[in-house]
Amino acid sequence: MVEREQKERTLQFAAISNHAESPGLEQMYRDHYKRVLYAAYRVTGNMDDAEDVLQTVFMRLARREGGSPLSDSPGNYLHRAAINAAVDIVRSRKAARSTPLEDVDHTLSGDEDDSPQQDQANREMQDLVRQALTKVSPKAAEIFVLRYFEGYGNNEIAKMLGTSRSTVNVILHRTRNRLKDDLGSVLGDRS
Numbered sequence: 001m002v003e004r005e006q007k008e009r010t011l012q013f014a015a016i017s018n019h020a021e022s023p024g025l026e027q028m029y030r031d032h033y034k035r036v037l038y039a040a041y042r043v044t045g046n047m048d049d050a051e052d053v054l055q056t057v058f059m060r061l062a063r064r065e066g067g068s069p070l071s072d073s074p075g076n077y078l079h080r081a082a083i084n085a086a087v088d089i090v091r092s093r094k095a096a097r098s099t100p101l102e103d104v105d106h107t108l109s110g111d112e113d114d115s116p117q118q119d120q121a122n123r124e125m126q127d128l129v130r131q132a133l134t135k136v137s138p139k140a141a142e143i144f145v146l147r148y149f150e151g152y153g154n155n156e157i158a159k160m161l162g163t164s165r166s167t168v169n170v171i172l173h174r175t176r177n178r179l180k181d182d183l184g185s186v187l188g189d190r191s
Helices: 002-016 025-044 047-062 074-092 118-133 136-151 154-161 165-190
Strands: none
Touching: 025 047, 025 074, 025 136, 047 074, 074 118, 074 136, 074 154, 118 136, 118 165, 136 154, 136 165, 154 165
């Protein structure tokens, strides 16, 4: 299976590099494809969609005009691009099929002591949160994902996005309240 995945990655990169004008694109792909893929998966909950995001992010990078540098931190840029593209996919594919997170990478899975019922409840809640995120602004969704899906601190998010910590705090507070309202009405309907 690992060999098949490596062949698929090679084919994906070959398709991307055919459009590339930058000799450093191949190295950038090798250095960052896992981070992009995992970030996209955590947002979409679907490996097919995550792979689409991976390809989209690097195709856009390959097509960039003038080969201008990404930023001081290409990893952060690619990570943010992955989250934004993934949120777009979640918005456009509300009924996407999901692959259990544990099947993708054991380091991304939840607590191994959880019961099967708890695992199912966690997956259902993640799906509800993903759907609720489609109703907030892209910036709010990005900040929420960076904080609660990716585990970054508010200071790190502020630095990544070039904004202040207080802005991040306010957006997170408003987004949490909005999600509580949205999820509260859904969860209230279930009982």
